[in-house]
Amino acid sequence: MPATDLQLLIDAALEAGKIATRYSGTTAQRWDKPNGAGPVTEADLAVNTMLEQRLPTARPGYGWLSEETEDSSDRLTRERVFIVDPIDGTRSFAEGSRTWAHSLAVADRGEVIAAVIYLPLRDLLYTAAKGQGATLNGATIRVSDIAALETAEILAAKPNMDPRHWRQGQVPVFDRVYRPSLAYRMALVGQGRFDGMLTLRPSWEWDIAAGDLLIREARGYCSDRLGHPLQFNNAHPRLNGVIAAGRHIHDTLHALLDPDSTGIHP
Known part of the structure; x- marks a missing residue:
């Protein structure tokens, strides 16, 4: 993994947060996708536009998979691919909740090697890179070890x-x-x-x-x-x-x- 992949995702997620929070979720334009695929708002599309311009430009050899971009089989020919959800929890966003997130990842031959989940309205930045641990706002995190x-x-x-x-x-x-x-x-x-x-x-x-x-x-x-x-x-x-x-x-x-x-x- 290029040493800067995780930082690339972090910077893109922070920018995504700036874009999304310019919209008021309850007043943002909203549409329902065909075939019951759920809602999408103008904020989802604005974030997706930025990510689709920024990330592949920085890594032109990587494929692209996003909820808000029409899929292409071209990504299947790439060893590495960006996998992103511009806003995960669109319904929550549209309702004015704070529990929506930007979710960004890089997968290498099917395995995720760099990842960011960012909740801008809760100021929570989760990050991980393969072999380097996981953090929340820079502090190391661990799963629960409860057994029962x-x-x-x-x-x-x-x-x-x-x-x-x-x-x-x-x-x-x-x-x-x-x-x-x-x-x-x-x-x-x-x-x-x-x-x-x-x-x-x-x-x-x-x-x-x-x-x-x-x-x-x-x-x-x-x-x-x-x-x-x-x-x-x-x-x-x-x-x-x-x-x-x-x-x-x-x-x-x-x-x-x-x-x-x-x-x-x-």
Whole structure:
């Protein structure tokens, strides 16, 4: 990894925050994407325009994958690719909440090697680089090392608790909490603020790429719902859910999930 990749992402994320916070979420123009793909605002598009100009210009050999850019198979020919979500948590942004984030990552042959999750309205800058650990506002972070699931706080949306997703229909007991931005959920696990996160819904790469590295560099474990390591820059950039936590909680959740469940579909 070029030594400056992480700094490149940090600088771009800080600029993204300046752009996004010029808009008032509740008054920003908003549209609904086709086929129920969710909302987009003028702030998402403005941030995406800046990132798409700035990042590939700095690394012309890298591919590009963004929620707000029409996908191209050209990225599949590149060893390294930017994977970005200009604003993760667009609904929260549009509602005037502070729990939305910029999520930026670089993947090298399918593995994320540099990552930033930035929440400008909360002044939270999470960063990670392969082999260099993870930080929050410059301070090293670690995942929770709690071992008992029944005393754990797990970030998960309510549909994940449907009995059909668990072996013998037995839903495990833990304290379920929720935050709207998937990137922010993963960052909170990396920080150790919560003990794990779980989503059984097919997950877009741009929502989880940065969080995957952040958690792994914070000494946690991140996999799809079947326990497989996450691989990025796929032809169809969607992964089979996410389990993320310290080793004990990750392994417990994975063991309790029914591998034959088809997951949650949009």
